[in-house]
Amino acid sequence: MANSSSGDSVVDRIVRVISAFPQDVGALRLSDLADRARLPLTTTHRLVQQLAGHGLLETAPGGMVRPGLRLWELVNRASPALALRQAAMPFMEDIQQVLNQNVNLAVLDGWEALFVERLSRRGSVANRAQVAGRMPIHISSAGLALMAHQDKALQQEYLGQFADPDGKLVAADIRGLLAETSRQGFAQLKGVVDPDTWGIAVPVLDRRQRAVASLGVVVPLQEMRLQALVPALQTAARGIARGLAGA
Amino acid sequence: MANSSSGDSVVDRIVRVISAFPQDVGALRLSDLADRARLPLTTTHRLVQQLAGHGLLETAPGGMVRPGLRLWELVNRASPALALRQAAMPFMEDIQQVLNQNVNLAVLDGWEALFVERLSRRGSVANRAQVAGRMPIHISSAGLALMAHQDKALQQEYLGQFADPDGKLVAADIRGLLAETSRQGFAQLKGVVDPDTWGIAVPVLDRRQRAVASLGVVVPLQEMRLQALVPALQTAARGIARGLAGA
DNA sequence: GTATCCCTTCCGTTCAATGGGACGTCCAGC
DNA sequence: GCTGGACGTCCCATTGAACGGAAGGGATAC
Incomplete structure (x- = not known):
């Protein structure tokens, strides 16, 4: 100046x-x-x-x-978040109607999950995720779902960040979480973000099986419908991916 | 520079x-x-x-x-549109579930209605309103609902704009539309924006009975539930107003 | 009446912004 | 294979827009 x-x-x-x-x-x-x-x-x-x-x-x-x-x-007239949001909203509403709980949509930005959209309802459990809010990768199911389906190189770089203080132990924990998330096809965190809630998220994958977004729910700990819930999320995630590819 | x-x-x-x-x-x-x-x-x-x-x-x-x-x-972390959106979303979802058609939320900006949120669903009729999109006041039900509940001075200024070309006729038409909207408590436009659709909007009023937003739906021309629809919108609008005042 | 706080305006100093020109690269057409 | 054109990028001398301390107003508190 x-x-x-x-x-x-x-x-x-x-x-x-x-x-x-x-x-x-x-x-x-x-x-x-x-x-x-x-x-x-x-x-x-x-x-x-x-x-x-x-x-x-x-x-x-x-x-x-x-x-x-x-x-x-x-900003909202032309934004990368807008296309994603438009593709995802109908599916998010479907999920929300069935479960009657919080639904959220996040993308990876830096080493954090950035929440692009959230549908919540009176009576649903607390949800720390705010629209345009962020959460660290390793303490949010959305973050785990996103990072578990990225390039190996990016994952290594991410895990490398935890090697500093007393090191390997924490990195190994997170590596384990990512591996399990990748294997199962969904991420879950019980009582981590909030003691009474259970976060579950699935990746929205592009053609190369890389996560471009994550679709998640926050439900009470006593939620019993896990077996129906995860497939519902995965189906919705596929629908979103199809919408993105088509557009 | x-x-x-x-x-x-x-x-x-x-x-x-x-x-x-x-x-x-x-x-x-x-x-x-x-x-x-x-x-x-x-x-x-x-x-x-x-x-x-x-x-x-x-x-x-x-x-x-x-x-x-x-x-x-x-921008989405702190914005006047965000508070409005948050207050309105639960009500918009309720409306949308009942009607299964497009719902939109708009505010007045200049001589146009600026659409802050829109919920649409596969299978619902066409809706020209885009998020962060604009429409002229006199050809959108949202715009009419907003302008019909503003200060007299602002309305005069608005109508004055139409006095230029061949003048009075158009201004009188719009004045009539506004008067009817104000009297009825809701705005409606049949087949104006799109030949097959019917736009209906109600104002979200603050304590001084001025419209801070409008809540609207776009339904097919053959929609029969008008008598139930308008009260539902008005109830939702009151709920939104209460949420805004409380926050 | 005086003190305080805050927004606003003024104005001389100064360096960050500017944009024409030149360069490297990538294609399409000859 | 060569040539012409289009495009992104870098360089650098010029200069006027950005800067911010100081002073001015207006409101409120003590």
Whole structure:
């Protein structure tokens, strides 16, 4: 940028401003936004004005700032997540109607599962997965289902991350989880994310048998329909894969 | 900006780049992106590289560019549309299960209805409303439901737009539609958007009886359950309003 | 009345953004 | 096999847009 201070570009700063908004939707005061974005107040003010001019942010009188509808529109009009979501929604609704519990759809991003969609219902058990939320691979059934069906090279790189502290033990555990997930064709975690819930997820595979997404449910621990549940998920996953390939 | 050419800021250019992606999800070639964004190729190249560095765009080998997951994540993590969507989804699913037809949720933005969510099902009739898509107010039941429950001043301003060409006639028609919508508490358009479909929408009202959103369905022309359908939509709309107020 | 906090505006400094030009690569047509 | 064209990528001198400290207003608390 022009002038002194830390050498980051305008793009960096815009990303910092947009990233500064927390998950809960409320508006931020300008100075809070500046603090969170680690930007000088004046600079934040100018950027917010410019972004608001395009509708990407909205400013309320009094200096409150919140994300704008136009930003949501632009991003959701063309996004890789959208095609996946459209292909998956009918199947997710089917699953949800039958089980009456939480259904979620995730993709792999970095070393985390990124949740693209979630259907929940009053009366269903708690589900930590939020839309646009993330969870580490090894403590989410969605993450395991995704990683268990990736290239060997990627899996090695992932497991290598756990070799640092006291090492091999943890890596071996996760390796075992992945192997079992791959063998069975589905991932399950009982009481890991939440003590009373049971996460089950299956991969959505492309032609080369690589997971492009995962379809999962969160059910109470006493759920008895596992034998019917997994095939239902797998059937739905195949349907989603077919929809993606066709489109 | 620095150097010659047309005086637009970096923010402008970034917005132009992101806006340049069309509705269908496919990736764009760099030079096409530059054309669509009306930016010099070199400048586009640099901006894309920077944005890709933050994951807001993704570049495939060969120069193809597409929106990135991180952008989707950032925007969907905190957005005014998200709170509305979350409050509305359970009710939309209920409606959809009963009717087995398309359900949509829209907000007013400018002189258009912006569709925030849509549930559709194989076998349901055509529905032109796309998620993050727009429709003019006067040819969508969602738009009518939204505009019929706004401030008088805003309605006047809206109707004023139609006074230009041959004027009064069209404005009077729309004024009539709005009046009827307001009186009945729901909007309906038979065969306007699509010759074989019937759009019906009700407003989601805040405490001051202003529409913050609209909840609508698209059903076949021969649908007979109108007397049960409208109350169901209105009940759901009240539920959504309650959820928004409580949150 | 005074102090405090916050948004907003002003303005001189400065360096990041800019984009024309050149290069390497990949095809299709001759 | 050669040639022409289209495209992505890199380089670098120019310059005006971005920067942010300082000062100004307006509201609220003490």
